[in-house]
Each structure stands twice: as structure tokens, then as C-alpha cells.
Amino acid sequence: MAEFKRPESESDFHENFPAKKPLMNKSEAFYESSRCLYCYDAPCMDACPTHIDIPLFIKQIHTGNVEGAARTIYEANWFGNACGKVCPTQELCEGACVYNHQDIKPIDIGRLQNYATEAVMQSNKPLFSPGPDNGHKIAIIGAGPAGIATACELRVLGYDVHIFEAKDKPSGLTVYGTAPYKITNEEALREMDYLQNQLGFKIHFRSPINTPEKLKEITDNYEAVFLGLGLGATAWLGIPGEDLPGVVGAVEFVEELRMTKHALRIPDRVVVIGGGNTAMDAASESARMGAEQVYLVYRRSKQNMGAYDFEYATALAAGVKGVFEASPLAILGKEKATAVQFKKTDGSTFDIECDLVIKATGQAKQGKFMEMLPNIKLDAKGRIEVNERYQTSAPNFFAGGDAVNGGAEVVNAAYEGKNAALGIHEFIQSKTV
Amino acid sequence: MNKTDLSINFAGIKSPNPFWLASAPPTNSGYQVMKAFDAGWGGAVWKTLGVPVVNVSSRYGSTNYRDTRMAGLNNIELITDRPLADNLKEIEEVKKYFPDHAVIASLMVESKAEWQQIIKDVENAGADGIELNFGCPHGMCERGMGSAVGQEPEVLNTIVQWVMEASNIPVITKLTPNISDIREPALAAVSAGTDALSLINTIKSIVGIDLDTYAPYPVVDGKGTNGGYCGPAVKPIALHMLKELAGHPDIQKTPISGIGGIETWRDVVEFILLGATSVQVCTAVMHYGFGIVREMEAGLRQFMSDKGYETIYDFAGKAVPNVLEWKNLNLHYKVVASINADKCIGCDLCHIACDDGAHQAIALPENGSRIPEIIEENCVGCNLCSLVCPVEDCITMERRDDGSRFESWEERTLAGNTPSSFNDQRGGGVGHFVPPPADALKTKRRDRSGIRNK
Numbered sequence: 001m002a003e004f005k006r007p008e009s010e011s012d013f014h015e016n017f018p019a020k021k022p023l024m025n026k027s028e029a030f031y032e033s034s035r036c037l038y039c040y041d042a043p044c045m046d047a048c049p050t051h052i053d054i055p056l057f058i059k060q061i062h063t064g065n066v067e068g069a070a071r072t073i074y075e076a077n078w079f080g081n082a083c084g085k086v087c088p089t090q091e092l093c094e095g096a097c098v099y100n101h102q103d104i105k106p107i108d109i110g111r112l113q114n115y116a117t118e119a120v121m122q123s124n125k126p127l128f129s130p131g132p133d134n135g136h137k138i139a140i141i142g143a144g145p146a147g148i149a150t151a152c153e154l155r156v157l158g159y160d161v162h163i164f165e166a167k168d169k170p171s172g173l174t175v176y177g178t179a180p181y182k183i184t185n186e187e188a189l190r191e192m193d194y195l196q197n198q199l200g201f202k203i204h205f206r207s208p209i210n211t212p213e214k215l216k217e218i219t220d221n222y223e224a225v226f227l228g229l230g231l232g233a234t235a236w237l238g239i240p241g242e243d244l245p246g247v248v249g250a251v252e253f254v255e256e257l258r259m260t261k262h263a264l265r266i267p268d269r270v271v272v273i274g275g276g277n278t279a280m281d282a283a284s285e286s287a288r289m290g291a292e293q294v295y296l297v298y299r300r301s302k303q304n305m306g307a308y309d310f311e312y313a314t315a316l317a318a319g320v321k322g323v324f325e326a327s328p329l330a331i332l333g334k335e336k337a338t339a340v341q342f343k344k345t346d347g348s349t350f351d352i353e354c355d356l357v358i359k360a361t362g363q364a365k366q367g368k369f370m371e372m373l374p375n376i377k378l379d380a381k382g383r384i385e386v387n388e389r390y391q392t393s394a395p396n397f398f399a400g401g402d403a404v405n406g407g408a409e410v411v412n413a414a415y416e417g418k419n420a421a422l423g424i425h426e427f428i429q430s431k432t433v
Numbered sequence: 434m435n436k437t438d439l440s441i442n443f444a445g446i447k448s449p450n451p452f453w454l455a456s457a458p459p460t461n462s463g464y465q466v467m468k469a470f471d472a473g474w475g476g477a478v479w480k481t482l483g484v485p486v487v488n489v490s491s492r493y494g495s496t497n498y499r500d501t502r503m504a505g506l507n508n509i510e511l512i513t514d515r516p517l518a519d520n521l522k523e524i525e526e527v528k529k530y531f532p533d534h535a536v537i538a539s540l541m542v543e544s545k546a547e548w549q550q551i552i553k554d555v556e557n558a559g560a561d562g563i564e565l566n567f568g569c570p571h572g573m574c575e576r577g578m579g580s581a582v583g584q585e586p587e588v589l590n591t592i593v594q595w596v597m598e599a600s601n602i603p604v605i606t607k608l609t610p611n612i613s614d615i616r617e618p619a620l621a622a623v624s625a626g627t628d629a630l631s632l633i634n635t636i637k638s639i640v641g642i643d644l645d646t647y648a649p650y651p652v653v654d655g656k657g658t659n660g661g662y663c664g665p666a667v668k669p670i671a672l673h674m675l676k677e678l679a680g681h682p683d684i685q686k687t688p689i690s691g692i693g694g695i696e697t698w699r700d701v702v703e704f705i706l707l708g709a710t711s712v713q714v715c716t717a718v719m720h721y722g723f724g725i726v727r728e729m730e731a732g733l734r735q736f737m738s739d740k741g742y743e744t745i746y747d748f749a750g751k752a753v754p755n756v757l758e759w760k761n762l763n764l765h766y767k768v769v770a771s772i773n774a775d776k777c778i779g780c781d782l783c784h785i786a787c788d789d790g791a792h793q794a795i796a797l798p799e800n801g802s803r804i805p806e807i808i809e810e811n812c813v814g815c816n817l818c819s820l821v822c823p824v825e826d827c828i829t830m831e832r833r834d835d836g837s838r839f840e841s842w843e844e845r846t847l848a849g850n851t852p853s854s855f856n857d858q859r860g861g862g863v864g865h866f867v868p869p870p871a872d873a874l875k876t877k878r879r880d881r882s883g884i885r886n887k
Contacts, residue, residue, distance in 0.1 A: 034500035037823050040785035043803065062499070098803075101778035102824060 003319035006290030007262035016288045017180040020314075021085055021111050029115040032108050033062035039098055044109060047096035050077035050415045054093055054109055061116055069116035071127050078152040079145050079414040081121065081191045082174045084113035085183040087411050088277075090310050121190060126198040131158030136428050139164065139222035140201075141209050144172025145410045146401025147228030148192065149417030150424070151201035157425050161201040164218070166208035170196075172230055173402075174410055176255045179281040181288075185258060215372050219396070223431070224424045227384065227392070227399040228417065231363035231407055237273075241331030242359075246338075250274065250282040250360035257285055267355030268292040271340050272320075273328050274360030275305035280315045282358045287318035294320045295352050297342060299327040326350070331357055366403055373397065381406060389423030390416060398424050437737045438744050439475075439730070443711045444629035444688045445603040446562040448535035450475035451705070451745055452726050455692050455713035456539035456564060456607075458510060459723075463523025467530060472723035473730060476535030478631075478713060479524065481512035481566045482551060483541045483578075488514050493719075494640040494650030494657075496666060505666030506716045507640040509651060509658055511572045512541050517551070521558040528559035537605065541566040541578050548592065549599040562602050565593065565627075567618070568609040568634020570661045580634065583609035586621035593625035603628040605690060608674075610667075611637050615674040619684050630678060631690035631713065633671045635661025664716035668694030672707055679708025680753045696725065698732020705745050706752035764845070765838040768814035768830040770795070770807050776827040779803030783818035783828060791817045793868055811866045 007013040024032065036058040044054045053072050060069035073080035089095070089110040097106030120127060136159050140147045143165035151161045169175050175188040196203070209215050218225060234249025236242060248256075250272070257264050266289040272282050275298035283296040296315060298305055302324050305312065316322070326342035329349060333339065339351045365382035377385045377393040383406050384392055384399040391398050400416030402408065439450035453476035454460050454469055461480045469477055488510055496505035513520060524536055538555035540563055542548050552563060567589055569579030582589050589606070596604055606622035608615060610633040619630055637659050639649045649657035671693020678684045691709030695701060696717035704712050717725050733745075742748050772783070784805045787795040794811035795818060798804065819828040845851050852859040 031500050037780045037782065039779075040781035043779065098778040098780045 002287070002290050002292045004288045004290050006266075009262055013180075013262040014184075016290075017285075019085075019184075020181045021114065023118055024108075024111050024115045029061055029112060032112060033058045035099075036062075036107050037098065043096040043098060044093040044107075047092045048076075049092070049409070049411045050083075050418070052076040052080075052093075052113075057116060058107065058109070058112055061112055066116050066119045067123070067125065067127070070120035073113055073117055074127055077411065077414050078149040078195060078418065079171075079174070079191070079410055081114060081117035082145075082171065082183060082188060083411045083414065084110045084117060085187065086174065086178050087409060088308050088310075091308055092411070117191070121194045124194070124197075128152075128156055128198050130155045130199055133160070134158035136160065136432075137162070137222045138224050138226065138424060138428075139218045140226045140228060141218075142172065142228035142230055142401075143167075143170040143203050143205075144228050144230050144401060145174060145413035146230075146403075146417035146420070147172075147226060148195065148201075149414040150226045150228065150398075150400065150421045151417075152195055152199050153418045153421030154424065155199035155201050157421070159424075159428075162222070163201060163203045164207045164209050165203055165205050166210075168205045170203055170205075172228075172413075176258060177251055177278075178258075178410075179254075179285060180258060180261075210369070212372050224396045224398060224427055226417070226420055226424065227397060227403060228401050228413070229366040229369060229384075229399070229403040231402045232366050232368075233364055234359050235362050235364045237328060237359060237361055239328055239330050241333060241337065244331055244333050244335075244337045246333065246336040246355060247331055247357045247359065249363075250278045250358050251363055253282055253358050254278070254285065257289070264289065266291045269354040270294045270356045270358060271352050271354040272296045272358045272360055273340070274298065274362075275300065275307060276360060276362070277307045277311050279358075279360030280307045280311040282360050283320040284315045284318045286356070286358065287315070287320050291356075293354075294318075295323055295354070296320050297323045297326050297328070297340070297352070299325065301325060323352075363407065386420075387423075389426060390420035391423050391427065395427065398427075436743060437734045439733065441475075441711055441745065443535075443603075443690065444562070444605070446476070446535050446537065447533070448475040448711065449533060450730065451701070451709075451711045452476070452729055453478060453535065453537070453690065453711055453713045454718060455715040456481050456537075456566065457508075457715035457719075459715060459718045461513065461515070463527050466523075466527050466536070469718075469723045469726075470527070470531045470534045473726040474534075474723065476537065476561075476711070478537040478539050478564050479520065479560075481539040481541045481569070482517055482520055482555065483512050483547075485514045485516055486511040486572075489653045491651040491653050494660060496640050496664075503664055503716065503720050505638075505640065505662055506664040506719065507638050507650065507660035507662050508635065509571050509653075509660040512539075512566070512569070517554065521554055524555065524558040524560055535561045537562040537564050539564040539566050539607070541569065541573060543576075543578060545595045548595050552596060552599045556600070556602055560602060562605060562628075563596070563600060564605040564607050564631060565596060566607055566634070567592075568607050568632075570609060570611050570635055570637045571659055580609035580611050580637075583607075583618050583634070584612050586617045589618050590621040590625045593622050593627050597626040605629040605631050607634055607692075608632040609634045610670060610674055610693075615677050616681055616684070619678050619681070623684055623687055627687065629688040629690065630684070631692055632678070633667065633674055633693045635663045636667055636670065638662030663694065664720075665694045665696055668700060672703060675704060675707045675709055676753060676756050679750055680756060685750075685753075696720075698729045698736065701729050701733055702736050702748075703752075705749050707756075708750040708753050710745060710749050760843040760846070761841050763839050763841060765834055765840055766832075767834040768816075768832050769809050769812040770814070770816075770818050771829050771831045772805060772807060772818075773827050773829070774804050776824050777804045778824055778827075780823060781805060782821045782823070786817050786821045791815050793866070808866075813865075 004016050007016050038055045042055045057069040057072040093109045094106045099106045138159045140163040143163045154161045170192040171188045270286040270291045287294045325345045329341045329343050331337050337357050339353045341351050343349050375394050384404050390400045398420045400420045401413035441448050441451050452474050456478040460477045466477045492510040494507040495503045498504040538560040567583035573579035574581040606627040641650045689709050690711040691704035692713040695714045784795045792813050794808045795805045822828040
């Protein structure tokens with residue numbers, strides 16, 4: 001029997017994916033914030049890729065300046081609310097909390113952060129306003145965390161900002177690629193609305209820049225371009241049977257799940273191939289959608305998995321079974337996938353019968369797009385090369401996020417986008433002087 | 434565990450233990466006092482009797498510190514608003530149920546005739562003693578009573594004389610801390626023949642202002658008034674005043690009931706060590722109920738057993754001789770801080786406390802480690818780092834002198850060996866390390882957030 005009943009309604013769906021970091025109430029925020037030691041040059045700030053002044057915002061929450069706390073957060077990170085929910089805080093700020101050295105529970109930083117950001121979003125009170133119009137136009141390709149962060153920062157500096165997005169929602173993987181118990185679609189989009197209402201950047205949805213003509217139109221009309229491309233579709237494994245029905249990429253699977261929720265039917269037996277955080281998410285989600293049997297199969301040992309330990313624990317808790325040191329040889333089946341054949345390290349093989357195969361074996365780069373920009377240098381792994389100001393080898397092109405770092409957290413993209421905006425600002429200023 | 438006997442005989446008032454309820458809201462009625470005795474309290478000073486008052490609604494305000502509620506409590510309630518006859522009847526009833534417990538009537542009236550009448554009344558009701566409320570610093574003092582008396586030693590002396598003429602039961606004079614030298618009213622009471630003293634009553638206070646209405650707490654219809662401050666926050670002031678009396682040659686024979694922020698057995702022991710032989714509690718009961726006496730009693734018994742004391746008189750006042758004037762302290766005593774690197778969690782509060790708030794004697798290693806290092810030659814042994822350290826026993830103060838030399842400021846003064854001019858080279862800080870002022874700008878905290886503000 002599966003751990004979870006198949007969700008029949010939106011409320012069933014949310015019941016199967018309860019918030020991992022539920023919103024604190026006022027009393028909990030008060031008591032939790034009182035525990036912060038206000039460390040000097042606090043390690044949590046160092047551990048946060050956006051270097052939010054965490055002790056400051058915690059003290060502000062404690063003293064009842066919740067709006068000030070939210071401002072402290074957003075000044076460092078435009079995805080302040082999303083990051084509180086989706087960041088692997090155990091590995092970042094909370095992992096660096098000095099209480100860990102004393103075997104005392106670290107401060108619940110992510111949830112305190114959300115307490116403040118939720119409060120300002122609910123009040124709908126703007127924290128920022130666009131800078132005076134400076135007459136310069138900047139284009140951003142991709143409305144993911146990197147692109148949106150760049151847009152926000154540029155708006156504060158007075159730029160006219162246009163974002164071109166292939167899909168129909170902003171925030172990228174925050175809404176399309178995160179496990180639903182971390183953040184809901186509504187929560188992800190509410191923050192985007194909150195930012196857009198204050199700062200007024202323009203997003204052109206369903207506007208993929210996929211031809212040289214469209215790209216030329218952008219370079220002709222905008223003084224600088226930020227590439228927030230993210231990554232592409234799930235990469236091919238190159239094994240027989242990969243094109244059978246019943247074989248999906250993890251990124252595509254998660255996106256479909258998030259967009260269709262309870263309407264997505266998961267078959268009884270699922271095999272997830274991979275050992276990264278996306279594999280853990282896909283496996284957990286399959287189980288929570290009511291699959292009877294979910295195997296997570298990774299080619300190397302448990303210790304070698306790229307996923308965080310807590311993500312694997314989350315999958316196990318949902319009823320997922322881990323199988324290690326087994327590489328996929330072939331996906332079996334005639335009209336659809338019915339099993340996956342694996343090879344063990346000793347050379348022997350075995351099959352796991354299944355109705356759905358989810359490949360969580362990494363995403364391809366946006367190679368096709370980059371072919372349109374041959375003078376932008378890529379590194380050996382296909383990542384866009386940038387300098388410390390996130391400027392590419394083509395001076396009017398800047399880049400950040402997964403397309404540059406190869407695939408990291410929302411918080412990394414938010415940081416890179418913000419810095420890229422400052423790089424763009426310097427670039428424009430140097431041109432106009 | 435040896436036999437510990439907690440019973441006391443306080444100026445003739447017998448009580449099964451030294452834990453008394455102070456005259457305050459918890460002793461407003463016979464119901465409360467009986468409930469308290471049943472819970473383990475040895476005595477109760479009844480809510481002050483007199484001509485019944487009219488109270489306001491909204492009576493208490495609180496000082497909260499971080500997650501601690503009521504670190505200090507501010508009170509604008511007056512004396513009893515109940516008819517004297519009702520109170521007397523209830524005192525009588527309590528004494529019937531609890532003949533061996535101490536019931537002390539707190540009194541506050543104006544004229545000699547009133548004082549002498551009310552004393553007879555409470556004696557007839559069976560009270561074991563009387564406490565004179567010369568302390569209440571709000572409301573009643575505006576009418577010439579309470580702290581208005583406690584602040585005028587001559588008036589206090591006269592009233593105590595009236596009381597002593599009339600009273601056949603022990604009299605405790607309760608003092609106000611709202612005075613510059615607590616010894617003056619105490620001496621006035623002692624010379625008028627009081628049997629005992631108690632202190633402190635509450636301290637005049639404003640605990641806070643409502644940031645929307647600009648009215649002080651507790652807010653009464655948009656306005657407020659000063660209250661009387663009590664609770665854990667006032668304990669240090671109470672301990673000091675207690676020591677002022679317990680260490681005074683003309684007062685030290687008079688029993689003292691200690692009051693002011695007592696909540697735990699540790700507080701109780703400290704008050705007894707500074708000379709109190711009964712303690713009175715109010716705020717802790719208002720916060721947690723009468724049941725907190727169990728922790729006090731168990732802790733006191735444990736302490737006495739550990740130290741081998743049978744009665745509280747075995748250790749009462751033992752700390753008094755150790756409280757000296759500054760001029761008599763040993764100038765050659767030297768301690769320095771020591772950090773236990775195994776226990777340190779790297780919060781670096783000691784570093785910044787010392788660097789910003791003290792003597793720049795705690796450095797952060799160049800290699801980026803967060804375990805700070807003591808610069809012994811800069812350390813003046815001030816204790817600050819050990820006070821801010823959040824880890825138990827991580828920073829300790831270690832003695833560096835060999836204990837062979839003693840020299841006090843007084844001795845140096847007598848020997849003519851004290852700094853006497855502004856640039857005297859005998860000043861204690863001469864030659865002590867101080868970084869050049871401009872170094873302050875080199876060690877600026879990295880401003881990594883809000884990168885727009887570069």
C-alpha cells in the first residue's frame with residue numbers, strides 16, 4: 001500500500017504536500033527571534049550567498065519592526081520570500097549558526113525570513129520604488145530568478161527594463177521546478193506580483209527568443225542584454241528505449257506536476273534514475289502523488305550522491321526505496337516502458353519493472369540558443385563565461401544564474417542577477433561618460 | 434541530607450519557614466492567604482489595611498526583556514479597597530486554620546488616633562505582627578502617606594513612636610527605596626523602637642510608553658501615572674539597601690525582612706547571606722502562582738544540606754563582612770580571561786564586546802578562525818567577555834597574581850602614593866595598550882548586504 005492516497009482534488013494535493021516550512025505565528029517568531037545571539041560578523045551572513053544581514057533582520061522582527069526586517073532581506077535578495085522557503089537552509093545560513101557547535105537547535109532562519117517577507121507582502125506596502133528614469137533600455141532574456149533579480153535592481157537604478165520569457169509565468173524554477181511542499185505556485189507568483197507592482201519592469205510572456213531575427217531586434221533596441229537562460233531540457237542518457245512513452249525527464253515531470261497538480265495521474269510503479277536533489281524531489285513527489293512503489297536508483301554509492309542528506313531523508317520518509325551502485329543499461333518495453341535494466345558494479349544485471357521512468361540525470365545547456373551568439377565564450381562544460389561583473393565576452397551581454405553556474409539554487413541566481421545589474425549599470429555609465 | 438530546620442522567630446513572630454508573601458495583591462483576601470499557606474508559604478503580610486481606597490482599572494505594566502515576561506513589574510494599585518471589618522474577619526479565620534503560620538497586618542493610616550485604633554483591631558483579630566507601610570510610592574504618597582512618610586525620617590520616627598506606644602505585637606517598619614540614603618529612615622525607625630525592618634518597597638517608575646498614544650503603561654483612559662517597580666529587575670537595588678542596613682552597627686541587631694525581586698532559592702539565599710532573616714515575595718507569585726514556593730524551599734534545603742547548615746541563622750549575614758567600600762579592595766589582585774577553545778562556538782561576542790566596550794584585549798585570528806584569542810597584556814580582567822559569552826564555563830577568569838601582596842587605595846592614600854595631577858604617571862592606565870585612533874577605520878565590519886550602498 002502506498003503511503004499517500006492519490007489526490008483527487010486541489011485540497012487533497014495540498015494535504016499530500018504540506019508546507020515543510022510553515023509560516024510562523026507572531027508568538028513563535030517572537031520567541032525564536034529572541035534566541036539569536038547577534039553574533040559578531042555572523043557566520044550565517046557569510047553562508048548566505050546573498051549575504052543578508054540575518055542578525056539584523058532577526059533583531060528587527062524581535063523588536064516589532066517587521067517591515068524593517070523585510071527591507072533588510074530584500075535589500076540583499078529580491079527573492080527574499082522564495083529563498084526563505086526553497087533554500088537548503090540546513091546547508092547554508094542555518095548550517096552555519098553557531099548553536100550547531102553546541103548541539104543546540106540552530107535558529108530557524110528561513111522561517112523567520114518568511115515571517116517578515118509574508119507580512120510585507122500581505123500588507124502590500126511597497127518597500128522600494130523605481131529610480132528616476134535614466135533613459136536607458138535593457139533587455140533581459142528569461143524571467144527566472146536571475147532575470148527578475150537583474151530587473152529589480154535595474155529598475156531601482158532607473159532603467160527601462162523588458163523581460164522576454166518563453167513560458168507564461170515568472171520566477172522560473174521557483175514556480176516550475178520546486179517541490180510543492182517547499183513553495184506553492186501561489187506563493188511563488190505572489191512575490192513576483194509584489195515586486196512587479198513596486199518596480200514596474202515589463203515581462204513579455206510566451207516570447208521565446210529563438211530566432212536570429214528576434215535576437216537582432218533585441219540587440220538593436222536595447223543597450224545591454226542580460227541572459228538569464230537557465231538550463232535546457234533533461235539530457236539524454238543515450239540508452240535503448242529512452243524514447244518510449246512512459247519515460248520522462250525529471251524537470252519536465254516536476255513542471256507538469258506543479259502546473260496540473262492533482263490532475264496528474266502517476267502510475268503505480270515508478271523508477272527514478274539519478275542521485276541529485278532533483279531526483280530526490282521527483283521520487284518524493286511520485287510517492288506523494290500515490291504511486292505504490294517508487295525506486296530511486298543511483299549509479300554510485302549513497303555517500304556519493306549529489307543530493308543533500310536531508311533531501312534523501314525526505315524521500316525515504318515518503319516511502320521511496322533507494323538502490324545504489326546500479327547504472328541504467330536499457331529501458332525495456334514494446335509500446336511503452338515496462339522495466340529498466342540496470343548493471344551492478346560486479347557486472348551482473350537486474351530489471352526493475354515499472355510503469356513510469358523519470359530521468360533525473362541532469363539538464364542540457366541552452367546550446368541551441370548560444371549558437372546564435374557565437375562570439376560569447378562558453379567554458380568546457382558549456383557554461384557562459386563571465387567576469388566578476390557578470391559580463392560575457394560580448395561587452396553588451398551579461399549573464400547569470402544556472403546558465404553561468406551550471407545549475408545551483410534560487411539564491412545563487414538572485415545574487416548573480418543583482419550583481420549583473422550593477423555590472424550593466426557600470427557598463428552603461430562608462431559608455432555615456 | 435542532614436536535618437534542616439527552616440523555622441524562624443522573626444522579632445517574636447514565629448513562622449514555619451522564612452517564605453512570606455509581601456503585602457500586595459496576592460494577600461488581598463483570606464482565600465488567597467489560606468491557599469498560599471496550604472501551598473507551603475510560612476507567612477503573609479496582609480494587603481495594607483486602612484481607610485478603603487478606590488482603584489483604577491488597568492493597574493500593572495511590565496518590563497519584558499527579550500523573551501522574558503515581567504522582568505520588572507510596575508503597579509499603580511493602592512492599598513486595600515475592602516472594608517476593614519471584612520479583612521479582620523478573614524484574618525481571624527485564617528489564624529484558626531493556620532495557628533502556627535505568621536499573619537502580619539500591613540497598615541497605613543494618617544492620624545495618631547487612627548494608627549492606635551487600627552493596631553488594636555488587628556491585634557484583636559489575631560495578627561501575629563504589624564508592618565508599617567511607609568513605602569508605597571504611588572497614589573498614597575500624594576495624600577501624605579506611604580513613601581511620603583518613608584522619605585521624612587522625622588515624621589517616620591514620630592509615627593513609629595505612636596505605634597510602639599499602642600502595639601502589643603511585634604512591629605516591622607517597611608522602608609521605601611525612593612530615598613538617597615536608606616540608612617536615615619532605618620535609623621529613625623530603630624531609634625523609635627521598631628522591632629524589625631523590611632525593605633524594599635517598590636521603586637517609582639515608568640515602565641514604558643505606548644508608541645501610538647504616547648501614554649505611559651499602564652494606560653488609564655489615555656493617561657498614566659508613575660507606578661511602583663518590583664520584580665527580578667529590582668533585586669540588585671534591594672540587595673544593596675539590605676547590605677546598607679545589615680552592615681550598619683546601629684541597625685544590624687534589628688531583624689530585617691528582605692524584599693525585592695525574589696523568585697528562586699538562589700535569590701532567597703542571597704538575601705539571607707546579606708542579613709535578611711525572612712523574605713517576602715510578590716511579583717513571582719503574581720507571575721507563577723503560589724506553587725513557586727516549592728522550588729524555593731527545595732533549593733534552600735539543598736543549599737543548607739550541602740553546606741551543613743541546620744537553621745538559616747547559621748548563615749544569615751555571612752556575606753555582609755565581604756561587602757567593603759571600594760577603597761579597601763586589593764589593588765594587586767589580578768585576573769585575566771581565558772577562552773576554552775573546545776567549548777567556544779565562535780559567536781565572537783567576546784571579541785566585539787572587548788573591542789568596542791572594553792580594552793581591545795580579544796583578537797580574532799588572522800587565519801579566519803572564529804575562535805578568539807586573549808591578548809593577556811591588554812586584558813585588565815574586567816570580566817565583560819565572560820559575562821557576554823553564551824556558553825557555560827567557556828570563558829573563565831584566571832588569577833595571575835600570587836596572592837602575596839595586598840594594597841588598598843586607602844593604604845596608598847595614607848602613604849601619599851596616589852595620582853594627584855592630571856598627567857600623574859602613577860595613573861593606572863599609564864603605559865596600558867590603547868590602539869591608535871585611526872586603527873578604528875581599518876577594522877570596519879564588512880558591509881556585504883545592501884550592495885547598492887557602496
